[in-house]
Amino acid sequence: MADARKLVLVVDDDPAMRRLLTTILARDGSWTVDEAKTGAEAMEKVAAARPAVIVLDMLLPDMSGLDLIERLRGEGGPEPAVVAITAAARSATPDAILHTESSVREVLRKPVEPEQLLAAVRAACD
Numbered sequence: 001m002a003d004a005r006k007l008v009l010v011v012d013d014d015p016a017m018r019r020l021l022t023t024i025l026a027r028d029g030s031w032t033v034d035e036a037k038t039g040a041e042a043m044e045k046v047a048a049a050r051p052a053v054i055v056l057d058m059l060l061p062d063m064s065g066l067d068l069i070e071r072l073r074g075e076g077g078p079e080p081a082v083v084a085i086t087a088a089a090r091s092a093t094p095d096a097i098l099h100t101e102s103s104v105r106e107v108l109r110k111p112v113e114p115e116q117l118l119a120a121v122r123a124a125c126d
Contacts, residue, residue, distance in 0.1 A: 006052035006125050008034045011042040011068070012085065014059050017110070021055055021085075024114045025121060039063035043071060051080045053124045055117070058086045069103055079103045081124035085112060 008031040012018040018035050026033045034051070036042040039060045046054075054072075058065035065084060066120060082103045087110045106120040 002119070005030065005032045007032045007049055008053045008055060008082070008121055009033075009042060009045055010055045011037075011039070011065075012055075012057040013037050013056050013059075014057070017085075021112065021117065024117055025055070028118055031121065031125070039068040041072075042068060042076060045076075045082065046072060047075070050077065053081045053083060053121050055085060055121065058088070063123065064093045065102040073103075081105045083108060083117070083120045083124055086109060 008025055010018055010021045010025065010033060012021060014036075015037070018037065020031050022035050025031055025054075025122075031053075034045055036045050039062045042054070042056075054069065056065045060068070063071075065082075071084060080103070082105065084104050084107045086107060105124040108116055108120060
């Protein structure tokens with residue numbers, strides 16, 4: 001029987017952060033978790049298996065998180081919900097992200113608290 005849990009894709013170029021986010025989500029057991037380290041790798045994974053939620057670092061080496069969201073929109077099909085992760089100051093980028101991108105459900109600031117991450121992904125899956 002196939003796994004009925006929703007897929008969450010963690011996209012972050014920092015191996016330690018990616019491992020932390022993936023571990024927190026996998027330990028919860030509510031989702032199947034996959035990971036990507038670049039925007040290009042994320043696009044490939046989304047094409048192969050459409051995730052319900054993408055936990056997305058907004059600054060990747062090959063494109064910004066906003067660029068990735070725009071490319072996903074251009075692919076057609078249902079847009080995955082996005083939980084954006086950023087190191088930006090509280091008054092900077094996060095508010096702009098929420099106001100311009102309808103697929104972004106929440107913006108979390110680094111360092112990410114495990115409870116906040118789990119709550120944001122749960123809400124995005126609903």
